[in-house]
Amino acid sequence: MTLSLPPQDSPATSDPLGSLIRGHRLRIGLTQRELADLSTISVRAIRDLEKGKAQRPRKDTVRLIADALRLGPRSRTALEEAARRGPRAGGDLRRLSVERAAPPLPLYPLVGREAETGVVVEELASGAERLITVVGLSGVGKTRLALEAAARLHQAGLPVLWHSGDEATADCLRADDDPLPRLADGCARFLRGDGEAGDLPPELADVVGAIGGPGTVLVLDDVDTSGLDFGRLSRLLREFPVLRLLITGERPWSVPGERLFLLSPLEAPAPAAGHTDAAAVRFFLSQLRRVRPDIVPDAQGLADVAWICHRLDGHPAALGAAASWLAVCDLSTLRNIVDSDPAPLLDHLAGGPHGSRLQERVGHTLSALPAPYRTLVGDLCRLGDGEFLLQDVVRLTGRTLPECGRLIRELLVSGVVRSSADNGRPGFRVLCVVRTSAGAAAAV
Template sequence: MATTILSPEGATAATAALGSLIRGHRLRIGLTQRELADLSTISVRAIRDLEKGKAQRPRTDTVRLIADALRLGPRARTALEDAVRRGGARHLPLERSAPPVPLHPLIERRAEAAVITEELRSGAERLITVVGLSGVGKTRLALEAAARLHDAGLPVLWHTAPGAVADCLPADDDPAAAPAADCAGFLHGDGPSDTVPPALTALLGDRAALLVLDGADTGRLDFQRLGRLLRELPGLRLLVTADTPWNVPGERLFLLAPLEAPAPTGTARPDAPATRFFLDRLRRVRPDIVPDDRALTDIAWLCHRLDGHPLALAAAASWLTVCDLPTLRGIVESDPAPLLDHLADGRSGSHLRESVGRTLAGLPAGHRSLITELCAAGRDEFLLEDVVRLTGLPLPHCGRTVRDLLVGGVIRSSTDGGRSAFRVLCVVRALASATAGAPAAGAPAPAGTAAA
């Protein structure tokens, strides 16, 4: 983490940066200005002026005495000396630090974005982890929440994990890119010391700011360093998107399910969230298709069959460049697995299969066996008592199993039958069936909605 947070530009700003470093170290070890003055033999007034950025051309001996009193290690001491030696510096324009620009408009999810935004803005939560199956829209939700918080005055530090799909356009001159990478590196255990880099302390201090870790591997994050980061940067909020929870104290777990896709009964609802999402993608690939009642019936069935999973819906819509809606519906009825490949972006299909495969592989063996049995049963929905029957295990154990599967994103809740039930996601069925060497189970068409 060799990021230079301070860059040459004027002696006044240099002393302000130096003062922020001194103040951060002093508060970290719980000293008052008077106590630091006594330990360093520097006057209280001199320390106060340094911390406020009023001191001009601070002497090297003065900084050395303060560093001794603060018992700084070599790295922190070097940061103080660099701030003096450069003779002038400025803070990065953190107020300009905005989240990346999303590639697609937000379809639904406004209620979820409002909840996350308010919890982070108010400080009611300082760590929110958004979990869900790959392609469900975690990054897009985080972009919306980050944009709202930026509008509310919070600078946003955004970091996309290496290898994650970046569904956004980062700014070329984002001043927070390097500090965000430093924060991510610190939480991943980079560097020999568990001390928060003084440069980050100087940059953020106690100001309110949002750090987003998009596509994080929570298994590699260091909880002890998280605690230190949140203590030393009291205004920092952390929003994480991941396939699995961090499972640490203080974590607010936010489960993101696929879009609502009601079972098509009678007249199809064009305002259903999944249908609206599909219609948006349809307009992009086939603006000539007029969504009349017959088309809406097919679309509603497709959305329900694909469980409202956004990436699966986008991939299916891309196939309309080479087929019509009735043909697409026929493919989904027989074997939806090929539709996981987006015709305009082959990477999304392979990424989805790999991500779902990792999710399934990460489940306990008993959970995987249950998924296999549920898929083999060929039923659209299952109840908690079905899990008890299939596993022969006590109800509390089965309840925890269902929760694990919900958190993993491989099943979703359903109230189509008027009671609490669950569905194994179509993308999971397709992959599980392909892995087993069997054809993917297709759901029968709802009554009264024969394929056109």
């Protein structure tokens, strides 16, 4: 979907009435001059209303603008109410500047993901996409990617509203006294179907009207897309032409206009001589410094790290859990444990939200797959921990090539497999955390 951006001279903040007029004007593709001609009101008056300079227009002025915009009864009533209400008491909404509409601050620096972040930022900033859903296995780094993209979008001048789902990680800082997060939460409740079907939450209209500008980004982090209402999304995008959505979750929404963005684990190719600069290795070393800053890996240590990262498929949460065990063992011992039985290492030694929840959530992802997919995962696990090809799936299932292609795509989207090119040809690998969970489920 392509977003029509507003004029470059749009103010950073505007009155709610001006926001409504401007939003309706852009929705039907009118310039300020064309609206002025249709309404018989001067261009200057239209401009002053949209910028919030004229805060108490006459009733006739509002009626003429509503007629020119061809508003229906509900939209006309909202416009008239905004004109009667005027500026809010105390100017609270006017203080909701672009600087206040900022995303939470991440606690840790981003490692890798430059290419992925760049794509998300470019597509949302340009308006090339208005709905991006980032999917991937639990612990793969969806929230951290969204935080980085949101920070860069905010630096580029776009207000960012952030909503965290009930299961979202807490690796970021939110301002408790900032009303914007609460407004973002209201947007999320609206999309989940709360309230009357025909009514937009008034606080949403207020905040989008208050911050205005060249675009507003609403981030819904770690949400269950199956519980969102596409009809309400469509209305949001129609009512607010500058609004864009960035969603993270384990499953795509699968609605028209959605840009599906699959986030795979960090690159962790099979170790080779001198090949210790992969993103997964850099991430592991950052975790190592937090646990054991006294350890400075030598050449052999770096080789052990590269092997651990490869065996754990570059999965960030698995790497973080494994690195936590360096508090009680050295690198060579850790590598031996990963080689023999990595399952115990998938529980973070310090416990907490990043510990056993990883295996629990991976198990939930597996159980949610349709039976044919679960069967295929089990068959692939029995082949070993190496890569498999499309032809292997054809042989295992006896299905046609197109059917097997769709099976693999579904497993990629769910995050239980990742692309692999260890042998110089395109292949796939079942993630270590998935093999562990599948093995535990089979043993029950």
